[in-house]
Amino acid sequence: MRNPTEWKALLRFLGIILTAEGALMALCLLPAIHFSDGTLWRIAASSAATLATGCGLWHTFRRHTRINDRRMSYLLVTLLWLTLTLFATLPFLATATTPSFTAAWFEAMSGVTSCGATVFSDVGGLPASVLFWRSMTQWFGGFGVVLLVLALTPRLGINKYSLYTAEASGADNTGKTTVRTTVTVRRTLAVYLSLTVIFIILLMLSGMHLWDAVNLTFTNISSGGFSPYSDSIASLTHTQQYLLAAQMLLSGVNFTLLFLLCTFRWRQVRHKVDQVGFYLATCLIASAFVVLSVHSHTGCGWSDALRLGTVQTLSALSTTGSVIDDYTQWWTPATFLLLMLSICGGMAGSTSGGLKAMRVLILMRNARSILRSRLHPNAVDPVRLNGRPVSGHIINNVMVIFIVFGATLMLGTMALMLGGVNATEAIGASAGCLTGYGPGLGASGGFGSYAHFSAPALWVCSLLMLLGRLECMTVIILFLPRFWRR
Numbered sequence: 001m002r003n004p005t006e007w008k009a010l011l012r013f014l015g016i017i018l019t020a021e022g023a024l025m026a027l028c029l030l031p032a033i034h035f036s037d038g039t040l041w042r043i044a045a046s047s048a049a050t051l052a053t054g055c056g057l058w059h060t061f062r063r064h065t066r067i068n069d070r071r072m073s074y075l076l077v078t079l080l081w082l083t084l085t086l087f088a089t090l091p092f093l094a095t096a097t098t099p100s101f102t103a104a105w106f107e108a109m110s111g112v113t114s115c116g117a118t119v120f121s122d123v124g125g126l127p128a129s130v131l132f133w134r135s136m137t138q139w140f141g142g143f144g145v146v147l148l149v150l151a152l153t154p155r156l157g158i159n160k161y162s163l164y165t166a167e168a169s170g171a172d173n174t175g176k177t178t179v180r181t182t183v184t185v186r187r188t189l190a191v192y193l194s195l196t197v198i199f200i201i202l203l204m205l206s207g208m209h210l211w212d213a214v215n216l217t218f219t220n221i222s223s224g225g226f227s228p229y230s231d232s233i234a235s236l237t238h239t240q241q242y243l244l245a246a247q248m249l250l251s252g253v254n255f256t257l258l259f260l261l262c263t264f265r266w267r268q269v270r271h272k273v274d275q276v277g278f279y280l281a282t283c284l285i286a287s288a289f290v291v292l293s294v295h296s297h298t299g300c301g302w303s304d305a306l307r308l309g310t311v312q313t314l315s316a317l318s319t320t321g322s323v324i325d326d327y328t329q330w331w332t333p334a335t336f337l338l339l340m341l342s343i344c345g346g347m348a349g350s351t352s353g354g355l356k357a358m359r360v361l362i363l364m365r366n367a368r369s370i371l372r373s374r375l376h377p378n379a380v381d382p383v384r385l386n387g388r389p390v391s392g393h394i395i396n397n398v399m400v401i402f403i404v405f406g407a408t409l410m411l412g413t414m415a416l417m418l419g420g421v422n423a424t425e426a427i428g429a430s431a432g433c434l435t436g437y438g439p440g441l442g443a444s445g446g447f448g449s450y451a452h453f454s455a456p457a458l459w460v461c462s463l464l465m466l467l468g469r470l471e472c473m474t475v476i477i478l479f480l481p482r483f484w485r486r
Helices: 004-026 029-035 040-060 071-088 090-094 101-112 128-143 145-152 160-167 178-205 210-221 238-251 255-262 266-298 302-317 332-344 357-375 392-418 423-435 455-469 473-479
Strands: none
Touching: 004 040, 004 071, 004 128, 029 040, 029 128, 040 071, 040 090, 040 128, 071 090, 071 101, 071 128, 071 455, 071 473, 090 101, 090 128, 101 128, 101 455, 128 178, 128 210, 178 210, 178 238, 178 255, 210 238, 238 302, 255 266, 266 302, 266 332, 266 357, 302 332, 332 423, 357 392, 392 423, 392 455, 392 473, 423 455, 455 473
């Protein structure tokens, strides 16, 4: 880790990323001009500062292209998200829409990690350019900025598989070669862009204005959950809410699987059948329970209960965080189930957060195998996934991630309680930020916000968002003494 050339190559890569972020930030000038919201020059200055920094780093270290130490990939990805968040605060600070840097950092971190937690209690009063920037951060953050660069940049001089696994550690990887990684990332990007365009068109055909269609598609296909409305998606028509529910459902599906389905490669699809079946079965069973609870405990008719229960369940399982009703007022077991669904999350290789359905399925089958071995000690009963035995190495990795995830959740809850947050809300906020779901319990759940949190609590939540987006291990590994040894 003492090679100065690799540090310079790291700065070059950060320059590339910041240049891309600055270019995306410049797109916010379009709504600033169209809606005349008075933020044109402030957004232009924010974009120019980001572009100047990015281009400066890129040009200064353009000759340093090689990173051979895999450990640098973990450091690079962590620094990348911190740097992206830092510059993503500029539009909020320049337009004075957040009361402090802490609030701006929290909102920016929530955006780039596609979490959905917000400090804005009245989103409708924000300038159009800021609303679009919030949606934009979730759209490119949901896909993964590193993955976006890997898809568009043919030669980085960096081990692409190391970067891919460092950021998308929940991905359902099938190979370790650079070529295979590039193909997988580009397939994912093709599906992501296609779904974005398709759902914008569908929402417009349902009667929605282009502005709302773009913002809501950006934030729902990315499992983000930000909305241009203070009541999230509650005021939309029933058709539009169901279209957004379809986005949430697909955002929780492995994007490589969607590519294989669209290109009719059925033989390769069968290797992911178990994960798909578990994800869809969870959707169906959980939706049925929530729909029944809404109908029996809130007095809603069956049609409204079906709509409210299904949409909110899909929002929780895909960790999107869009809110169709104040679920904190529902029957307590239904609210608790939504929290558990957000911890489970969608499929590996999707934009959703949480533990991922594949890991939960492996944990369940491993538990079943252990219980069977108690009854039949001499029987050979390996854990299987898609008909194939799962190696002990993978099972151990899943167990470690589960333990680290649980420990982080408990420590985050404790830290929030020490910061003055009550126990119920601390549990909800810790789970909401770590899983990427966003809304929590109490005042931060439903149509609420995190505006009442103290500055230390907001910093804890921001850290949980980062840990959840990089699935804890990528960040925690940086604190091991062995990581920094030569």
